[in-house]
Amino acid sequence: MRKDKLLGTALLAMMSLAGQSAFADETCASRGDLDVMYCDADGDLVADAPTDASKLRDPGTLVFAYTPVEDPAIYADIWQPFIEHLQTVTGKKVQFFAVQSNSAEVEAMRSGRLHIAGFSTGPTPYAVNLAGSVPFAIMGSDDGRFGYKLQVFTQADSDIKEMADLKGKRVAHTSPTSNSGNLAPRALFPGLGVTPDTDYEVTYSGSHDQSMLGVVARDYDAAPVASEVVDRMAERGLYDTDDVRMIWESDPFPTTSYNMAHDLTPELQEKIREAFFSFDFAGTALGEEFSGVQKFIPITYKDQWAVIREIQKANGVKYTPEGLAAE
Template identity: 35%
Template sequence: MDDQCTRTRREMLAVGGAAGIGALAGCLGGENEEVDVNYDEFPDFDPLDPEYPQPAGRLIEEGFARASIEELEENFEPRDEPRYGRAPRDPETADEIIDPDPLVFAWTPGEEQQVYQEGLDPLIENISAETGRDVEVQVIDSYAAMTEAFRSERLHIARVAAGNVPFAVNMTGAVPFSMPYGDGTFGNRLWIITRIDNDDINTVDDLVGRDVVHTEQTSGSGHLEPSLFLEEQEGIVPGDDYDISFSGGHFRSVRGIYLGDYEVGPVAGPIPEVMDNDDEINAEELKVVWAGPFARPLGPMCYQYNLPEEVREGIKRAHFDYDYGGTDLYEIVNRFDTFAPIDYATHYDPVLQVHEEQGIEYIEDNLD
């Protein structure tokens, strides 16, 4: 591939979306040849004792990117306090209460925000109706900016990625209260993916000596979890046994691996499915060479701790009292149809375990 084409591929990866991929057709040598996947050439799949590699398409069909919602309660031992860091704040005096109008709402930073804007309308309308406040949606481009907005009380409701929520809790007044899920499944499972026609990478041992693309430094499934669990379970130390580069997000990693700009890397399992549903990629052209030991909750919805009680209760009703199945929230935003109540200390304990093991400090320098 010539230098001009390489530059174009990098630029289009940053653009993202189906349009960006379509613009790469020339660099890919015209239309992609369809990959013929024969599942019989791979090990039989047992979700309780999986062998790898596995076609991503098969794991999507088996629901192995996520876990059933029943596991949210069955697999999490209740905890009174977080194992690491502080608990979410409660207002201690009336002087702390703020009463903003409009309420400012934000979704997780990342390239998908622009795509999701329309899909958030049903939730935004219900928050407004239940609180009696106007709601203003803001696009925030980084978790450092989101943390500062929460800390300065300019942000009042937001969805925060699981790997970043301890920063929000420990550095600001963010209170996690609900988790979106859809079709009876929750959370995501860490996958390490490569192209299915990459015959050089079939197990995690094949990562040694390579350049492996992680997503972002504060991402759970995109960086922190593989950094911990690959060493604990496989004896492979990321950063020592292989070189790490960062793509800037899960969608960029999946897109780059699919197009061949990156060779292999860890991502959140549901992302290839979402991109396949949106016709951005064909998930059948990817394979999974390793998966994490559990599915953990997705990033929660958070509210500012010192909103008036009636506003906080209205925000909760907008999440818990409505069925979003069949709405734009379901069709556009990761097929979310329901919000489950969550407890930060209990349900985000797997994230806190990773942070504790790695000695993560909740300071601004460690935010992306």
Template identity: 35%
Template sequence: MNKKWTRVTKNLWVLVLIGMISVLAACGNDANASGDVDENGWPKKISYGVLPGEEEELSRAHNLFVEDMSEALGIEVELFQGEDYNAVIEAMRSEKLDLASFGPFSYIIAQERSDAIPIAVRAKDEEDATYNSWIVVPDESDVQTLEELEGKSILFADPASTSGHLFPRAIFIDALGITNDEVESYFSSVSFSGSHDNSILAIAAGDADAAGVCSSCVERAIEGGMVSESDFRIIAESDPIPSSPISYRADLPESLVEAIQEFVYNYDNEEFFEKAGDADSRYIPVDESDYDIIRNTAEALNMSPEELLNQ
């Protein structure tokens, strides 16, 4: 009898110990979780991603922006610059990024993969909240028209670039009457430079016959002294493209999103806007529907985002 109860007692103690270990583990997990958030339920650190580029003043502007955001929010804001567009998209998909300044097409992809939501674009006013894609050639080139680029080299910025890939492809398709599949065979070579800055520098150096670049990127490069207007010529221009939006991951706490929006919409650091390339600009709200032209253009190319990224 005593032996029987001894076995029962031992078994009970085992169950009690297992229960205590489970409770302690759960408490430990809760403690770890609470250690990553503040009293508002906000993460103690968030990350802000930007696309690759080389223009120094713009890089300084990004650093200034995250410093000001950190001070306004009262939490650490870390800057992340991707090696390519897909790196920024994937960083948000894997929840390593909370915010990002996407290009219009990379935003569309980020929306599909991680439910990114646009907040604002930098512009003087709503009418100024667009830019264009340019097809440029070296100034000394004999090429005057798109037709004369047949059999020559073309440089795009990045597979996920709106004005450095998506819209330039559409320009050639519409103007030349070729299909998307025929774009590659139209040229002697099709390459990606990694950024608009790289493409602009390659054209200035005569290292490519043509390139698709964003108009504002070229203007900023000229202002920054990277190139001069005499280094290139514009032979084609796209329709207006909605500007690059700051976007956030949809699962952020609502109160944090509201605080970020308040900071962005009221941001007035003149030094930042000067370094970003336009002292007269500010951040104005945008909506998902503003980017329907990007979605429609991608659909017109009859290529999925994955196919465009894998070019």
């Protein structure tokens, strides 16, 4: 059994136990889609901080994770300037945690082993509802713009010229919970004349990187991918842009959300926010990796993830352990 499937199974078992009444907040009057461990009395769609001060956490070492990528070791180095800044502002040691799957990242946040994390667009609602994660920032430009586009690529010499030409083809989606890699295509493509699984064969590649590399290698006829990922891949020379051709792109979606655990002390939460919003990308490895990004921008899950929730609702997504484990 694959390692990520084992992690998903373990996550499902742990959440099933946590859903028992001994772990639930029996006094919660409103929680929406949140797991029974959490409450949403103020209606902002994210977990409230514990009302019992003894349940607030102020860890000596903060653990930070970035969304799963093809080569986590590279990103540990890329994030180092920010980690050093975070240590300076918070006065705490910060450890980078390289995650191998979305399920593992959500499980780490839920279990209390992860305090700050970047979650991909699609998995963010799972982190919010299953792990008590609170999105508060996103990468953007000086003028406040942020986002990425869903783009569909095929080979440069392919006979696929428009979306309808995907009929009868083998198309790589990334993973079931991915927004641009699966959910948005399933919600948007029928309006463009092609329905995934009906008009073309869906094959899950595991990541945007693998989808794009699979198109280049002709393992797949085409693939929907996130523009920010394939742009960075091209900048690193992982594929030749002359080998592929884009046949369609969407309007912008929000990118990776940056989250903190809901049960950190108010003082620590404020320091974490200060670290994010005071970080200067200029001249850092992080700034070089994420071209066009100059700063972290404040966001809320309720507002900026509304379009993502709509897409997931259209796909029948339920924010359950089973849904995440299936990913």
